[in-house]
Amino acid sequence: MNLFDNVGVLDREKLLEIFRFINVQLMENKMQLELTIYGGSIMTLVYDHRPATKDIDCVFGETNMRLFENILDLTRSTFNLSDGWINEEVKEPLKALIKEEKEMFKVYSNLTILRPKPEQLLAMKLLAARPEPAKDFVDAHLLCKDLSITTKKDLLTIFSSYLPLSLIGERQNLFIKYLGKDLGYDWE
Structure with missing residues (x-):
């Protein structure tokens, strides 16, 4: 439980x-x-x-x-x-x-x-990158739209201003890939 x-x-x-x-x-x-x-x-x-x-x-x-x-x-x-x-x-x-x-x-x-700040919250959502039923993906999607993020580079720039890039692992990379796809961008 x-x-x-x-x-x-x-x-x-x-x-x-x-x-x-x-x-x-x-x-x-x-x-x-x-x-x-x-x-x-x-x-x-x-x-x-x-x-x-x-x-x-x-x-x-x-x-x-x-x-x-x-x-x-x-x-x-x-x-x-x-x-x-x-x-x-x-x-x-x-x-x-x-x-x-x-x-x-x-x-x-x-x-x-x-x-x-929303940028920090987005970085924390990317770090967590939990699967459903957690709402990290939905929240990150909303924050990207709110912050007008259209490129993976912009997303990683925000992330790296709050957290070390070394914390991005396989789970976070998949999360970012699908986040970009859901937003209509190719973030391979």
Whole structure:
């Protein structure tokens, strides 16, 4: 059984409701928090293409983790979320980044939400290159269109500005080939 099988889907409105709730809890506890969101959360919140995500891929800034874990537990029970609703596994691929470029997504009184620039998100999607049911291919397709990428060279230039080209293996090469084909280009 997948860890996230029983996590309810989180659409844009539900995600924003959760962030507002967390902000109120932070305010009541006189805490400030910076949260960077990645993956499906970004695609759901920013792009109208993905209607929902199963979890929130994120990294927390410096905070009182003991107190914040209580806020996360309260959020989980308030919104009837399962234990897997917060996913910090994104920390592992972030270790490979040459640079990270974040931009402001939303600012509440006590919660600031950041997101990676679309180019960085695309590089991370290429690195992951997971097969379905992961949405990496669909997300990469959307990001290429959004960033007006028409050549493999442009794609690899973006990738190499965030991650070492040495990380592109057979899986990523096949992913890129089919991504180009799906976009209507020959990226052999």
